[in-house]
Amino acid sequence: MSAQASTLPSAAAKSAMVLGQDLPFWYLINVTLTANQSGIAGNVTMDNDADFELRELIATSTGPFQIQLTDRYTSRPLLPTNLVDNTGAIIFGVNSANIFGTAQLPFILPIPYIILRQATIAGLFKDLSGAGNTIQLALWGYKKFGS
Amino acid sequence: MPIEIPQAMGASARRAAIVLGQDLPVWFPINVQLAGNAQGVKNVIQVDNGGEFELRSIIASSTGLFSVQLFNNKLKRPLMPTPINGENIAGTAQQPGFLPVPWILDRTTILEAQFNDRSGAGNTIQFCLQGYTKFAEGLRHDFIPNVLGYRKAISHVYMPNIAELTQLDGKMPYWWPIFDATVPAQQAGRNKFTIPDGCYWTHIVASSSQAAGFVLQLYDTDRQQIFEDSPTTVSPNHAGSAQRPFWLKKVYKLPTSGQMQCRVINLAPAAANAIQVVLCGVRD
Numbered sequence: 441m442s443a444q445a446s447t448l449p450s451a452a453a454k455s456a457m458v459l460g461q462d463l464p465f466w467y468l469i470n471v472t473l474t475a476n477q478s479g480i481a482g483n484v485t486m487d488n489d490a491d492f493e494l495r496e497l498i499a500t501s502t503g504p505f506q507i508q509l510t511d512r513y514t515s516r517p518l519l520p521t522n523l524v525d526n527t528g529a530i531i532f533g534v535n536s537a538n539i540f541g542t543a544q545l546p547f548i549l550p551i552p553y554i555i556l557r558q559a560t561i562a563g564l565f566k567d568l569s570g571a572g573n574t575i576q577l578a579l580w581g582y583k584k585f586g587s
Numbered sequence: 588m589p590i591e592i593p594q595a596m597g598a599s600a601r602r603a604a605i606v607l608g609q610d611l612p613v614w615f616p617i618n619v620q621l622a623g624n625a626q627g628v629k630n631v632i633q634v635d636n637g638g639e640f641e642l643r644s645i646i647a648s649s650t651g652l653f654s655v656q657l658f659n660n661k662l663k664r665p666l667m668p669t670p671i672n673g674e675n676i677a678g679t680a681q682q683p684g685f686l687p688v689p690w691i692l693d694r695t696t697i698l699e700a701q702f703n704d705r706s707g708a709g710n711t712i713q714f715c716l717q718g719y720t721k722f723a724e725g726l727r728h729d730f731i732p733n734v735l736g737y738r739k740a741i742s743h744v745y746m747p748n749i750a751e752l753t754q755l756d757g758k759m760p761y762w763w764p765i766f767d768a769t770v771p772a773q774q775a776g777r778n779k780f781t782i783p784d785g786c787y788w789t790h791i792v793a794s795s796s797q798a799a800g801f802v803l804q805l806y807d808t809d810r811q812q813i814f815e816d817s818p819t820t821v822s823p824n825h826a827g828s829a830q831r832p833f834w835l836k837k838v839y840k841l842p843t844s845g846q847m848q849c850r851v852i853n854l855a856p857a858a859a860n861a862i863q864v865v866l867c868g869v870r871d
Contacts, residue, residue, distance in 0.1 A: 491606075497680070514606065516720075518613050525618035526630045531713075534614045537648040538680055538715045541736065545681035548734045549612050550643065551719055556606050 462582035465492065469577040473505065473567040478532065482563045482577070483512075490583035492555045497547040498578040499540035503569025506533040507577075513559035532566045536575075546580065554584075610719035613640070617714040621653065621704040631660070631699045638720040640692040642760075643733060645684040645829070646715040647677035651706025655714065659759075660697040667762040668780075670703055675792045675865045676762060676829050677714060684829035685733045686760045687789035687838075687869060688752050689718065730756050737831065747789060751838045755787055758869035763788075763847070766864040770801070770853040775818075776862070779848040785871030786841040790834045793826035796861035799854040803864060806849075809842030818852055826864060838868070 471482035486492045509518040523531040541547040555561065567573045615632040634640040654670035655677075678684035692698065704710045730753045735742040743749065763780060770776040795801055800822040805814040815825075827833040841847060853860040 511611075514611075516611050518611065520613075520615060520632070520635065523616060523618070523632065525620060526628055527620055529618075531616055531618045534616050534715060535648045535713045536680075538616070538646045538713060538717075539614060541679075541681040545736045547680040547683070548736055548739075550733050551610050551612070551731055553612055554606055554609055559606075 460585055462493070462584055462586045463490070465581060465583045467492065467561070467579040469561075469563050469579075471563070471565050471575050473565055473573040473575065475569070475571050475573075476567050478566040480565045482565060482575075483560050484579065485560045486555055486557050487583070488557050490585050491557050492579075493581045493584055494553040494555055494579055495549055495581040497540050497549070498543055498580055499536060499576065500542070501536060501573055501575040503567065503571055503573040505536045505568050505573055505575060506566040507536065507539065508533040508564040510562045511555065511559065512562050513556050533564065535568070540577065552581065608722050610641070610721055610723045611638075613718065613720050614646075615640070615698075615716040617700050617716070619700075619702050619712050619714075621702055621710040621712065623704060623706065623708045623710075625702075625704045625710075628702045629699060630702075631697050632716065634692050634694050634696045634698075635720065636694050638722050639694050640696070640716075641689045641718045641721055642692060642716055643683075643686060643689045643718040645677045645686075646680055646717055647673055647713060648679070649673060649710055649712040651704065651708055651710040653705055653710055653712055654703045656701045658699040658701070659692070660699050661693060661695075662759075664759070666760060667764065669764055669767065670701070671762045671764060671865055672705070672794050672863050673712075674794050674828055675863060678828075678830040682736050682830035683717060684832075685735070687747070687867070688730070688755045688758070690760050691721070691757070745836075746834045747836060747838045755789075755838065755869050758785075758787070758871060761786065761868060761870045763866040763868075764863055765805070765847055765849040765866055766851055766862060769796075769859050769861045770851060771859050772855055772857050773853060775850060775852045777848065777850050779846045781846050782841045782843065783870070784843045786868065787870070788835065788839040788841055788866045788868040790832035790867045791826045791865070792828055792832050792867060793822050793862070793864040794828070795822055797853070797855035797858055799856065799860070801851045801853050801860060801862050804850045805847065807842050807845065807847060809845030818850060821854070832867065841866075841868075
């Protein structure tokens with residue numbers, strides 16, 4: 441502690457350090473689905489002030505759902521799009537229980553994923569609950585102000 | 588600790604290159620619909636041609652109990668000799684079923700899964716292989732350990748140390764079901780398997796159909812060592828689940844051409860107990 445204090449001789453230096461550190465940040469996608477609704481889009485665009493280091497995936501919802509996620513900057517989906525089940529039915533996406541955790545037990549990306557400033561993360565949603573479904577996704581990580 | 592992506596991203600072109608070149612988190616879902624008690628229902632996924640796939644964890648949701656056997660059709664090798672119960676191999680997004688070390692699947696590899704229903708009713712299963720598509724050439728062979736969601740920054744305290752795990756890098760994940768049978772009330776059951784060379788045990792999981800559970804003993808015939816003083820170690824003290832395995836702190840090399848033997852005793856006073864005990868790890 442004392443060593444750290446000695447490196448901060450002025451208020452300006454301390455202020456610069458605080459302003460220059462990575463900022464914990466929650467990017468949210470909110471969607472509301474009607475029963476069994478499919479193909480509803482929900483997007484979030486990164487702010488222009490910093491790249492975003494995605495570290496954890498978190499969600500709450502009033503029922504189960506499926507999702508397709510795509511990084512529009514790279515045009516790369518986060519799951520294959522041509523999959524079928526054993527009956528030949530096309531798989532819409534990943535079940536919410538298989539991709540999102542909670543704040544208490546988030547899904548942690550062991551290798552953080554950088555999303556560029558102004559890049560859009562696009563989600564397509566499908567309700568599995570058979571009832572109205574209010575969903576909030578949180579992409580948690582850090583705005584990269586650190587250098 | 589995870590390798591940090593370089594933060595110095597001066598030019599936009601350079602930044603874009605880093606983003607395009609970084610590993611992409613992906614989920615490969617294998618969906619099946621099983622009729623009650625259906626056996627051997629197959630489905631496959633194929634790794635994209637865009638990059639190798641680093642399998643890190645297995646996650647599943649289902650409407651009932653199931654078991655599964657996995658095959659790497661490119662290597663023509665199974666990942667387990669007999670089916671493993673879903674709760675012993677797959678976790679949830681909150682608590683994934685981690686592999687001890689990530690496993691690289693070559694691009695276009697086909698991974699086949701054969702499912703068996705254990706619920707006795709219709710069963711809709713999504714079995715996800717989670718990991719990264721490897722676009723980052725420079726990082727391909729660097730070992731980045733997993734983070735246990737329930738341990739977070741102190742995950743390393745509970746898992747084998749990184750130096751040991753690094754030595755397992757590149758080996759094939761493997762599950763050895765050392766016991767898989769239904770044991771009558773208050774009765775004992777035994778099983779064993781003979782081990783080829785190059786097998787390493789990292790964690791242990793088990794499932795029990797009765798809340799009363801069971802007690803478990805293990806015996807290594809090569810070292811002539813028994814792992815418990817008496818058959819009184821109850822299953823929750825000996826084995827976890829795929830979501831929270833019981834990790835060995837040091838990797839255990841299984842006896843070459845020896846046997847691992849197992850004895851269980853059903854603690855349910857008046858009911859048969861379907862017990863599965865699985866040693867998890869890697870093999871050459």
